């Protein structure tokens with residue numbers, strides 16, 4: 001696990017955008033795994049800027065999003081469909097048929113999960129997966145639990161996540177209680193992974209991810225077992241990392 005500590009949110013986002021654009025430069029038909037939330041917003045802005053300047057071309061790129069709330073239609077402003085369209089896709093030249101996001105409004109959610117998992121498999125697999133992290137260490141919507149889902153599945157959101165994500169909704173009551181999320185194996189099968197974290201409120205989750213033992217109670221800690229994972233974090237998110245007690249396979253670069 002490589003841990004890159006950047007000065008602030010801006011430099012963290014820039015580095016992440018450079019990693020995505022170099023992936024696409026090396027493989028024009030890359031399959032990207034994409035994340036939502038507040039954290040990747042500036043990375044998407046930077047990629048849009050690079051696209052406008054002719055530095056990156058998305059015309060052969062395919063994307064798979066990590067997750068989607070159940071019960072929200074694509075037009076709902078709080079859906080991840082809306083988020084992706086509004087914050088990224090509308091401003092780049094990715095083809096509509098190459099965009100994949102689980103359909104949380106499907107009448108058969110179980111079938112939707114299986115179809116989504118199969119589609120990722122048939123595509124040849126994700127080349128580069130972008131992740132954020134929840135304050136409780138969740139990735140995608142894989143919440144801390146005794147057992148975690150292997151493949152794409154329906155998940156119950158914890159009270160903590162509903163509360164944390166309510167900042168994007170008019171009220172806490174509007175936050176859906178369920179979501180579709182890629183499973184842990186779906187995520188860990190990606191050829192490369194980058195996880196982004198910014199701010200003091202993510203510091204504890206980051207410390208548990210890199211210092212702790214692998215535990216399903218901290219889903220992000222399972223990333224320690226991935227051979228090509230890079231954490232890009234700002235100084236605040238890195239502030240609780242115990243450098244002298246890093247897991248054996250971790251190395252830290254302070255920029």
Ligand SMILES: N[C@@H]1[C@@H](O)[C@H](O)[C@@H](COP(=O)(O)O)O[C@@H]1O
Nearest residue numbers: 036037038039132133134140141
């Ligand atoms: N499902 C998403 C995650 O993919 C995201 O990483 C997390 C953190 O979001 P933020 O970046 O807004 O803190 O929020 C949601 O729960």
